[in-house]
Amino acid sequence: MQESTAILNYIPVDELTGSVSVPIYQTSTFVQDAPGVHKGFDYARSNNPTRKVLEDLAAKLENGTNGYAFASGLAAIDAVVKLLKAGDEIIAVDDIYGGAFRLFTHVYEKFGITVKYTDSTDAQNVADAVTDKTALIWIESPTNPTLKISDIRAIARTAKQHNILLCVDNTFASPVSQKPIDFGADIVVHSATKYISGHSDLIAGLVITATEELGAKIKFIQNASGAILGPFDSWLVIRGIETLTLRIKQHAENAQKIAEYLESESLIKNVYYPGLKSHKNHEIAKSQQKYFGGVVAFDLAIDDKELAIKIVSNTKLFKLAESLGGVKSLLCLPCEMTHKSIPAEKRYQSGVTDSLIRLSVGLEDADDLIADLKQAFAFATTGEFVPAWKENVEVTSEVI
Numbered sequence: 547m548q549e550s551t552a553i554l555n556y557i558p559v560d561e562l563t564g565s566v567s568v569p570i571y572q573t574s575t576f577v578q579d580a581p582g583v584h585k586g587f588d589y590a591r592s593n594n595p596t597r598k599v600l601e602d603l604a605a606k607l608e609n610g611t612n613g614y615a616f617a618s619g620l621a622a623i624d625a626v627v628k629l630l631k632a633g634d635e636i637i638a639v640d641d642i643y644g645g646a647f648r649l650f651t652h653v654y655e656k657f658g659i660t661v662k663y664t665d666s667t668d669a670q671n672v673a674d675a676v677t678d679k680t681a682l683i684w685i686e687s688p689t690n691p692t693l694k695i696s697d698i699r700a701i702a703r704t705a706k707q708h709n710i711l712l713c714v715d716n717t718f719a720s721p722v723s724q725k726p727i728d729f730g731a732d733i734v735v736h737s738a739t740k741y742i743s744g745h746s747d748l749i750a751g752l753v754i755t756a757t758e759e760l761g762a763k764i765k766f767i768q769n770a771s772g773a774i775l776g777p778f779d780s781w782l783v784i785r786g787i788e789t790l791t792l793r794i795k796q797h798a799e800n801a802q803k804i805a806e807y808l809e810s811e812s813l814i815k816n817v818y819y820p821g822l823k824s825h826k827n828h829e830i831a832k833s834q835q836k837y838f839g840g841v842v843a844f845d846l847a848i849d850d851k852e853l854a855i856k857i858v859s860n861t862k863l864f865k866l867a868e869s870l871g872g873v874k875s876l877l878c879l880p881c882e883m884t885h886k887s888i889p890a891e892k893r894y895q896s897g898v899t900d901s902l903i904r905l906s907v908g909l910e911d912a913d914d915l916i917a918d919l920k921q922a923f924a925f926a927t928t929g930e931f932v933p934a935w936k937e938n939v940e941v942t943s944e945v946i
């Protein structure tokens with residue numbers, strides 16, 4: 547069975563009523579027949595039927611044994627770090643998501659967990675960083691925002707050899723594109739805020755484990771710490787997953803077209819997209835991803851922040867906002883937004899220049915999106931600065 551069919555087929559019909567849509571069990575507790583005798587649900591922090599459908603679905607999507615839903619991507623990441631103890635060491639991708647960096651460094655270091663950051667695009671760097679204290683290897687592939695790719699199979703071999711856990715933050719790829727557990731990862735996390743829910747309307751996280759044993763540990767932490775996803779948001783994520791395969795295909799098709807156009811644009815210096823033959827890790831990306839995703843980044847031939855600000859302020863379809871993975875296209879200027887807290891020198895080392903612009907390519911028509919970028923480039927280079935909201939706003943008396 548094709549995955550698109552399997553996903554839809556896996557979402558259960560409600561046994562009680564026949565409801566095609568998964569019911570939202572908006573309850574905190576469940577009546578018991580006798581003390582300790584119940585239908586598998588006693589208190590909704592521990593378990594909730596709506597959340598359970600999502601968790602089982604997440605496990606299936608990633609080819610894992612167990613899935614767990616959290617209040618945010620960071621709560622999911624936090625649950626994984628809680629598997630460690632004082633004295634343990636993490637080896638993490640140097641281009642790590644800023645929120646994970648903040649959590650590892652500014653929360654967990656004070657509990658005696660240390661983190662070494664390394665360029666994991668060369669798997670040898672990870673192998674070289676291993677010590678007898680290493681308990682967890684943490685990678686993202688592709689990374690944010692320059693879409694660096696790490697060889698998950700090679701890093702998983704290192705992890706297995708030294709009996710270290712490998713966790714992959716699979717947010718940018720989505721499980722439709724890439725299933726790290728198939729390549730030997732022990733744990734996968736997602737910010738389900740992004741592609742998995744797909745509509746920019748909630749915050750959620752997922753942890754999926756490769757074994758029941760690891761699953762039981764995450765389940766214990768989920769219940770002990772309590773950062774669960776509520777029933778309504780669980781339902782929204784399930785609804786998002788129903789169209790995940792379709793969306794990911796279209797995001798990738800649009801992103802490929804836009805990346806190819808950007809490569810031909812003289813205003814631009816580098817285009818970062820794993821689907822381009824010019825991408826440094828295109829071959830590895832091809833060997834582990836079915837699609838290349840919906841995020842494209844580029845910087846300008848003249849590294850001019852003011853010009854970049856004019857561009858991102860003058861697109862009409864691409865909305866200026868942080869986040870990614872939704873049906874509506876967004877764009878951002880990382881140096882002033884997502885990566886503002888990173889010192890300029892460190893930021894430049896990872897390719898995030900003052901003029902680097904990140905696109906989250908949505909599901910509008912690709913040609914319309916290209917036309918939008920073209921008009922913003924043309925407008926920004928003519929010199930006059932007019933915010934986009936001043937244009938094309940038709941106010942008719944009927945509307946008022």
Ligand SMILES: *Cc1c(COP(=O)(O)O)cnc(C)c1O
Pocket residue numbers: 618619620621643645646686690715717718736737738739740749750751
């Ligand atoms: C957004 C994001 C997170 C954090 O997820 P939240 O849902 O915002 O808490 C973690 N990892 C990556 C790669 C992300 O893009």
